[in-house]
Amino acid sequence: MATTLEELQANIEAAVTPGYRQKLLARGQARGMIWRAGLLPIDAPHFSPELSEDLLSFGYSLLLHGLRYVDLGGNFSLARVAFEVAAESIEAVVARGEVNENRDFHRLIAGAAYHLGHYSARAYSMLFEGLGQSNLSVVERCLAQLMLRDLEGVNVAVSNWVESGVGSDSNLIEAFDTGIDAEVEDEDAGESGVIEAMTLALEGNFLSAMSQTLLALERGEHSLILQAQARLEEGLSVAGELNLVTQWWAHRLAIHIVGGLWANSFHSLLPSQGPAGADVGDWVHLRKLLIASLMRRRRAEIELWPSQIDAAKRVLEFEANLVLSLPTSAGKTRIAELCILACLARGKRVVFVTPLRALSAQTEVSLRRTFGPLGKTVSSLYGSIGTSSSDVDALKSLDIVVSTPEKLDFALRSDPQLLDDIGLVVLDEGHMIGLGEREVRYEAQIQRLLRRADAASRRIICLSAILPDGDQLIDFTAWLTSDRENGLIKNDWRPTRLRFGEVDWNPVSKLAQLKIVVGDEHPFVSKFVVGKTLNANKNAKVYPASQTDLCILSAWRLIEEGQSVLVFCPLRVSVVPFAKRIIEMIQQGLIVPMLTPPAEVLASALAVGVEWFGPDHEILKCLRMGVAVHHGELPASFRKEVERLLRDGVLKLTVSSPTLAQGLNLAATSLVFHGHARKGAPIDVSEFRNVVGRAGRAYIDIEGLVLYPMFDKHEKRRTAWANLIASTKGREMESGILQLLYSLLVRIARKLDAPDVSTVLDYVAGQGGWDFPFLRSETGWRAANAAEEWPRHLTSLDTAIFSLLGDAQVPDEEIEATLDEVLTSSLFMRRMARRDGLIQNLLIGGLKARVNFIWSNSSALQRRGYFLAGLGLASGQALDSKAKELESLLLQANVAVGEGEVEMAIQAIIGFAHIAFEIPPFAPNGLPGNWKYILELWLRGVPVPHIGSNDPDGTVSLIEGAFVYNLPWAMEAVRVRAEAHLDLFSNDVSVANYGRAHAVAAIETGTLSVAASTLIKAGFASRLGAIHAVTVTAADFDSSAGMRAWLLSAEVKARRDNPSWPTVESHELWVDFTAPHGSGYTKPWLATAYTGPVTWHGLPMPPGTPLRLGGGPGKENAIYTADFKEVGKIGYAFNQAAVGLSIATATGAANEIAFEYIGPNDLVVL
Structure with a gap:
């Protein structure tokens, strides 16, 4: 046996090399993927009957090697790998192996090995299931509870053992005396009695060490950890002398687990003071509160993962912007929380930017859970792009504000001072750089943040899971960190393993085979899906009959095996049809309904869903069966309820849209791809990486399984699938402004057939130089698409230009110099510097030509209006041409809503929409012919199912898109444009100085009742319940303060416990809304x-x-x-x-x- 450090290192390095001992571990893991309770499927690959014994022997031996190596001072990075491989070897035997008397002990050892390898989440998953019924001693169970972060359980175990008296001094003396007396008569019996007494003494010693460990973690005192380890060392020595094998293992492992737990704890790793001279404010106090509140969670949160350690050490470097690149589910949000804590400690506030409204809602819930106990306020800026008075109040007062980029950008254009006391901006999914309109706006917005005069007082933390390698990442990091060294923290560690597989349908055998890749091994289940018919006829149709059918049957098979499943649909339009097919297959008897969640658990989600979709919609039918349907166009109130059910683990199957790829926090054991392509091309590799990261949930699963069922086109699908898996490419991070400008200029050059840059620049300097350039070689749909995209691209470029230059009135003769100044150190300039000289001249010359074109075709007043409204030159001019009429209609609408003039309000809003929907970018995609009628009913508070009974999904999409998003954006654009053109010497009431945006609130909430609208925007999730409540009580409040007074009135308080208040369906929502301090409130610690x-x-x-x-x-x-x-x-x-x-x-x-x-x-x- 190896005894020296060098021998141990050589043995470990050989053992952890892939393929060691004829691929022993890969063979074990391959068997484990298809093993169930120790049994293999019929026709499964052959595995050696000695495989389990070999794996256990290898795992225990490698674990001992790792422990000895650490004891001798070896490199812990290598030891970590040894512990991980040892754990995987033992896990391969016990996770899905046969149940026997030793299985629970082996599971404990595997969990401990994972814990030593800093995979505490895998250890948790290994040990959690069945612990209550496990065949473990009190010592082993207590160690398991520590690894499960059940600190209360450890405390109870210690207390119960002590109070039972079994280990009291008198009991131990009696046990020793009995053993010695028995030895006089029978040596074996006497030895057994002494061993029993020593076992009790060891148990007491071990539990005392656990008590010391708990107190160390509660107090943050390392000395108590050292005392606990000293006790365990004593116990280890005794157990070894007496050859008490299981006690020896428990003590041996506990010594290292306790030490490792402290070494990775918040107490140990979170700095208690900042860099020399740094003012950390109230950091010490808030740090104490955070550590305590996290420790007292149901599953105590004590330590940091390996992926988080480097970043956690830098949370107090207030002047250092950071780019944090970690895989999905590797703990980016925790690092953001620690940086937020440091910012709050200095008395500054935080803005957390997420790319989606849905993600904003999720983030708000997560941050409130963390910072609520610290007495900090958290809220999201909901609604469309515009900014309401409540949004402004939130940005001025709340500790943490969650927002989309558009919402924040619109607010800061109108009032840049809103950011003055913001000390931290977190850019979640911060890789959103690219050619699209949103991406270009985002890039310009960040550049404006970096160029602010007070930028040095504000930290930026960028979080992403899919950043590329190479010069794009170098430039992106240098841009965000202002060229500081060590601005990038990149780590590939993730808490769970990922496995990929295919489900291949064979129409001849009428079977689908599951094939999984485990290293070089390819285990399979030949009858993973068995074809079914609806009758016994010889020529009866066989199901699955489509790609969707096969995906559903694959998901059902996984659920039957106890897994949760997430189905990813690359096309959003496929999500609801997928849900419909689930229902059809159940009705046909092709699949059986899964476990139906209790009605009371679903009550709130169903109440909101029925209001939007009606009781019989496929989405709600699926929900009642435990299936979640999730996509970006779901109403926000319903989506939040569904996400709550998913967080609580109520739903076993989720069908999701591409929203999942934009960072939405949905996860499951297994991920099933409905397809691999969108619009005829494979999805982007970066999107694929972001999506597959959702497979495998930390603290639930050890590994995640990603499957692609293939019903037809097998070779095409298999090739595309293999390419997606094999690619390590990150997201394209080229400057979107650069890409956009380059694409426009290249098309112009192609039209001119220009041989040099100067010809192109001379052309774009002319008055018609930016008209759409027709190409003789381009015809048909390509030409039509190009003509449609050209004005959109120009608008994106113009918007970026206005965003970069701000609303300063720059004279024509200074515009080029000012442009050079605002572009200094920008991502555009950094990426352009990597191009050759001719391209650089083309790009910078073309950009200046466009700026000069805009300046020559607009006034300073117009440009300020375009900037505030977030518009380009053409869209701004279109708005100018209709501004007088739109301002008049918007003012009429606001006044009419405020005064309760329903008919006048409806006519004014519809009249406004009729004009606004003709102006890009407010024009929705595909307005139905009866949209005005639908808008009228929406404003009148008619239940949504009654509005669009013929096309409920289309109606909801129209409301959520055109009405709730586009129309308020148009209204806000008209308002801020009017502010730019306001006549300061006029006493007339105008839309610019009318203080209340009643029309926007009415459109966003679907009611012309100001009181009901206020109630809905405050968080009450039932539109119909809100309308009924204010109608019955004749409420007329129009502010948050008025609403609170109304809620505290005797009449309303008396109705609270009435099960039909405000309606039967919305009562539970009302109880949740009116709970003390609101739903989810936690008393400050x-x-x-x-x-x-x-x-x-x-x-x-x-x-x-x-x-x-x-x-x-x-x-x-x-x-x-x-x-x-x-x-x-x-x-x-x-x-x-x-x-x-x-x-x-x-x-x-x-x-x-x-x-x-x-x-x-x-x-x-x-």
Whole structure:
């Protein structure tokens, strides 16, 4: 056996090399993928009967090698790999193996090995299922509970064992005496008795060490960890001498687990002070509150993952912008939270930017859970691009504001000072750079942030899972970090494994085979899906009969095996038809309904869903069966309810759209691809990487499985699938402004057949130089598409130009110099610098030509209006031509809504929409002929199912898109344009100085009742319930303050518990909305110092001695030492349901004890 450091290292390096021992691990994992309870499917590949024994022997041996290597001071990076491979080897035997008396112990060892390898989430997944019924000793179970982060369970185990008296001194003495007496008569019996007594002593010693570990983690004191490890070393020595194998393993592993847990803990890794001279503000206090609140979660959150450590050490480097590139689910949000904490500690506020409204809602929930206990306020800016008064209030007052880029950009154009006391901007999914309109706007917005005079006082943290390698990433990082060194933190670690596979349908055998790739092994299940018919006729149609059928049957097979499944549809329009087919297949008897969630669990989601879709819509039928349908055009209120059910693990199957690829936090054990292409081309590799990262949920799954069912076109699908899996390409991060400008100029050059740059630049300097350039070689649909895209691209370029230059009135003769200044150090300039000289001249010359064209065709006043409205030259001019009429209609609408003039309001809003929908970019895609009638009914508060009964999905999409997004954007654009053109000497009321945006609120909420609209925007999820509530009570409030007063009125409070208030369907939503301080509210935590009366059982504890307050039943007021010896009682009556942490310390006094309580004000019962 290897004994030296060099021998151990050589053995480990050989053992962790792929292919070691005839691919032993790969063979074991391949078998594990298709093994169920120790049985292989019929026709499965052959595996050696000695495979399990070989894997266990290899796993235990490699684990011991790793432990010895660490003990001798070896490189921990190599040891981590050894622990991971050892864990995988043992896991391959026990995860889906046969149940026997040793299985639970092997699972414990595998979990411990994962934990030592810093895969604590995998350890959790390994141990969680069946722990209550496991065949483990008290010591083994306690170690498992520590790895499961069940700190309360560890505490209870220690307390119960101590209070049982089984390990008391008298019991141990009696057991020893009995063993010695028995040895006189029978040597074997006497030895057994002594062993039993020593086992009890070891148990007591181990549990005392666990108590010390808990107290160390609660107090943040490393010395207690060292004491616990010393105890465990003593126990290890005794267990080894007595040859107590399982005790030896438990102690051996616990020594390293306890040490590793501390080394990776927040206490150890989160800096307690900033760099020299840095003002960290209230960091120490907030750090304490955060650590305590995370520790007291149901699954205690104690430590950082390997992917997070480098970034966590830099959270107090306030002047250093960071680009953080981690795989999906590798913990980016936790790093953002720590940076947010550091910012809040300095008295600054935070803006968290997400690319989707749906993601904003998810992020808000997550951040509120973390920062609510710290007394910090969190909210999202909902609605369309425009900015309401409540949005402005939020940006001025809330601690953390979550927003889409468009929403934030619109607000800052109107009032740049809103960002003055923002100390941190988090760019989630910050890779959103590219040629599209949103991406170009985003790039310009970031450049404007970086160019602000106060940029040095504000930190930017960019989060992404799909950044590329190479010069694009170098330039992107340098841009965001202003060329600071070490601005990029990139790590490929992820908490779960990923496996890829195919489900191939064979129309001849009428079977679908599952094939999985595990290294060089390819395990398969030949009858993964078996074809079915609806009758016994010889020529009966066989199902699956389509790609969708095969995906559904594959998902159902996975669910039957206990997995949760996420189906990814590359096309959003495929999502609802997929849901419809699920229902049809159930009705046909091709699949059986899965476990139906309890009605009370689904009540809120169904109540909101019925309001939008009616009771019989496929989305709600699926929901009742435990199937979630999710896409970006779902109403926000319904989507939030569905996401809540997904977070709670209620739903087993989710059918999702491309929204998933934009960072939406949906995950499952297995991911099923409905297809690989969009518009005839394979999806982008970066999108694929972002999506597959959703397979495998940390703390639930050890690995995620990504499957592509292939019903037809097998070779085409298989080739595309293999290419997607094999590619390591990140997202294209070329400057969108550069790409856009280059594409426009290249097309012009092709039209001119220009041999040199100067010809192109001379042409675009002319008055018609930017007209659409027709190409003789281009005909048909290509020419039509190009003609349609040209004005959109020009608008994107113009918008970027206005965004970069801001609303400053730059004279014509200074515009080129000003452009050079605002582009300094921009991503555009950095990427352009990598092109050759001719291309650089073309790009910068072309950009200046476009700027000069805009300046020569607009006034300073017009340009300010275009900037505020976020428009380009052509769209701005189109708005100018209709501005007078639009302003008049918008003012009429606002006044009419405010005064309750329903008919006038409807006519004004419809009249406004009729004009606005003709102006790009407000024009929706594909307006139906009866859109005005639908808009009228929406404004009148008619239930949505009654509005579009013939096409419910189309109606919802129209409302969410054209009405709730485009139309408010147009109204806000008209308003801010009017502000730019406001006559300061006029006393007339105009849309620019009319203070209330009633029309926008009415459109966004679907009611002309200002009170109902206020209620809905405040978070009440039922539109019909809100309308009914304010109608019945004749409410007339028009502000948040008025709403709160109404909610506290005797009439409304008296109705709260009425099950039909405001309607039967919306009652649970109302109860949730009117809960104290709102849904999801957490009382703020404090760190409160107490001094309490104490009665010591003997001499007072020495000053500074760490103590524990409270034990099991009947011992609630007991005081214990760190190793759980009772030493006294405290005179307080504690609330046993208190959720915080008590940190007690002896003062040396005979009659008092000092302790600090970190938690809400719930400790002392008065």
